[in-house]
Amino acid sequence: MKTKNNILQDPYLYIFIIFLVYPFxxxxxxxxxxxxxxxIWSIFALSFNLVLGYSGLPSFGHGxxxxxxxxxxxxxxxHLTSKDVTISLILAAFFGxxxxxxxGFIIKxxxxxxxxxxxxxxxxxxxxxxxxxxxxxxxxxxxxxxQRGGFLGIQINNPITYYYFVFVLxxxxxxxxxxxxxxxxxxxxxxxxxxxxxxxxLGFNTERQVWFIFTISGIFAGLAGGLHGLLHLSAFSDTxxxxxxxxxxxxxxxxxxxxxxxxxxxxxxxxxxxxxILSSFWDNWLLLYGLAFVVxxxxxxxGLLGIVERxxxxxxxxxxxxxxxxxxxxxxxxxx
Amino acid sequence: MDLLRTExxxxxxxxxIAVNDVNISIQEEGILSIIGPNGAGKTTFFNLLTGxxxxxxxxxxxxxxxxxxxxxxxxxxxxxxxxxxxxxxxxEFTIFENIQMGVFNRLGYSYNYFANINKLKDVHKETEKYMxxxxxxxxxxxxxKFLSHGDKKILDIAMCLTVExxxxxxxxxxxxxxxxxSTKVFNFIKNLSKKMKIVIVEHDMxxxxxxxxxxxxxxxxxxxxxxxxxxxxxxxxxxxxxxxGFTEGGYEDAISGKSK
Numbered sequence: 001m002k003t004k005n006n007i008l009q010d011p012y013l014y015i016f017i018i019f020l021v022y023p024f025x026x027x028x029x030x031x032x033x034x035x036x037x038x039x040i041w042s043i044f045a046l047s048f049n050l051v052l053g054y055s056g057l058p059s060f061g062h063g064x065x066x067x068x069x070x071x072x073x074x075x076x077x078x079h080l081t082s083k084d085v086t087i088s089l090i091l092a093a094f095f096g097x098x099x100x101x102x103x104g105f106i107i108k109x110x111x112x113x114x115x116x117x118x119x120x121x122x123x124x125x126x127x128x129x130x131x132x133x134x135x136x137x138x139x140x141x142x143x144x145x146x147q148r149g150g151f152l153g154i155q156i157n158n159p160i161t162y163y164y165f166v167f168v169l170x171x172x173x174x175x176x177x178x179x180x181x182x183x184x185x186x187x188x189x190x191x192x193x194x195x196x197x198x199x200x201x202l203g204f205n206t207e208r209q210v211w212f213i214f215t216i217s218g219i220f221a222g223l224a225g226g227l228h229g230l231l232h233l234s235a236f237s238d239t240x241x242x243x244x245x246x247x248x249x250x251x252x253x254x255x256x257x258x259x260x261x262x263x264x265x266x267x268x269x270x271x272x273x274x275x276x277i278l279s280s281f282w283d284n285w286l287l288l289y290g291l292a293f294v295v296x297x298x299x300x301x302x303g304l305l306g307i308v309e310r311x312x313x314x315x316x317x318x319x320x321x322x323x324x325x326x327x328x329x330x331x332x333x334x335x336x
Numbered sequence: 337m338d339l340l341r342t343e344x345x346x347x348x349x350x351x352x353i354a355v356n357d358v359n360i361s362i363q364e365e366g367i368l369s370i371i372g373p374n375g376a377g378k379t380t381f382f383n384l385l386t387g388x389x390x391x392x393x394x395x396x397x398x399x400x401x402x403x404x405x406x407x408x409x410x411x412x413x414x415x416x417x418x419x420x421x422x423x424x425x426x427x428e429f430t431i432f433e434n435i436q437m438g439v440f441n442r443l444g445y446s447y448n449y450f451a452n453i454n455k456l457k458d459v460h461k462e463t464e465k466y467m468x469x470x471x472x473x474x475x476x477x478x479x480x481k482f483l484s485h486g487d488k489k490i491l492d493i494a495m496c497l498t499v500e501x502x503x504x505x506x507x508x509x510x511x512x513x514x515x516x517x518s519t520k521v522f523n524f525i526k527n528l529s530k531k532m533k534i535v536i537v538e539h540d541m542x543x544x545x546x547x548x549x550x551x552x553x554x555x556x557x558x559x560x561x562x563x564x565x566x567x568x569x570x571x572x573x574x575x576x577x578x579x580x581g582f583t584e585g586g587y588e589d590a591i592s593g594k595s596k
Contacts (some may be wrong), residue, residue, distance in 0.1 A: 180449050180450070182453060182454075183449050183451055183452070184440045184445040184446065184448045184451060184453055184456075184459075185447065185448060186453075187433070187437065187453060188440070190428070190429070194426045194427060195426055195427075197388075197408075198424040198425065198426065198495070200407070200408040200409050201386070201409075201417065201424075202412065202437050202438040202441050202495060202499060203442070203446075203499055204409055204437075204441055204446055205410075206409070209446075209447075216449075316479060319478075320478040320479075
């Protein structure tokens, strides 16, 4: 049972409250699409972190699955139904999952640099298709002029209702991914990140675990992409470009996804704020952002929330350092 | 029936023949040690038995079933487990969590995405059982990376036990472990041998000759000798291979100290 104190210490509570009241905050609240973008990027980064932070697999082409979701929404709104986005969003998640399911099967045995390069290659293949296949994707000009309509009859056309619509999906995503990370599978992923051979010799089919989590990650990435398409009411091939994947990698690392569950959200907040605030002052804002990234990663390799983990670790070590020499001193005699 | 059997097992790395046409039958009781000079193919042989490497030719049978081309995780499910030369465990996990991993798998939670791990009573109970066996209950919340080297080795072996093996393969369980600690590891293994078949690859001759029921000597990938401790000790080929190293004090002491 959770005590009252535990609930108050749960970061989830504060994230929930901040995003719930965001549209009514002074100064920043009126930039609703920025808030929506923040939520969408949080969904994307959280899903991505299942692969990077939990399983330790450096997927550098995750933007592809985000882009697949965007195009799924754009194409269904264009050709199937323009009144309601329900089917579009389901298809966005479905195709995100379908692509990762097939591609995950191909690359599930690859690790390290090979895994990275294969994911980048895949995103570039999709990018070229998106960029060149004029008849379907609109090529360079993309697909524009979409209508949001409603979701199951609820109008989500104006910015504030859309914000809360995305907020609900964000909360669901957060809860589902948190559930997974606290499940036996979450532990298996962390284990295979540390020592895959060991995990295999405990009987875990780590390749299949990688394949499945890659697929789950793709489902949420596709959903995020679909929501992004609905926010801007358009789809462009640059969402498939590998630099888009780079954005989510940087955000997740910067926030501390390697060390903390909430790291990706912190990273998404930093990335979107930097983009919105810095870019209004200077066109070359990426230079500053890049510099900040280098400095932070140099000093805290596990990202901003890595500090929290570092403090925890220090306490942990102090707690056990005193008696570590006594450990297991009698442990061999009593086994029989 | 033989517990584990190899049939013309051969592994080539390019021109080098690491394991050459090895036929061996492992019966169900006691401790079997595999020894041999450096580069004799001991670890390669182990890796072939456990599916970590695929043989160039030949077959491996576990309880009569061909396991040659099975993946490690499938072989583990057939009740074969192994430890590693360099202690292998999850450094960022607590000792409890390390042990818990094997229990998860055995109790069928490998693909459970929604259960809260802290509320799985059967896993908890089972893990506690192993913690008690290891006498590590007080330190169960400690991260495994803070353990001493010898305890890491024991943790590695304990993790193997969580899959409830019938045959346990230990790759140099005392390598890099100091004298007193190595006795500890060694007693631990000896106790285990009452419950399951144990196969050891080991450098330390004192240990090998004092605990083994059967010794297999590998040299250049082939079996040089196979028999009881006495037989192997008297074997001239073995003595040549070790250049008389056996006649030094430690070994003789080990033999004379052995009571059966």
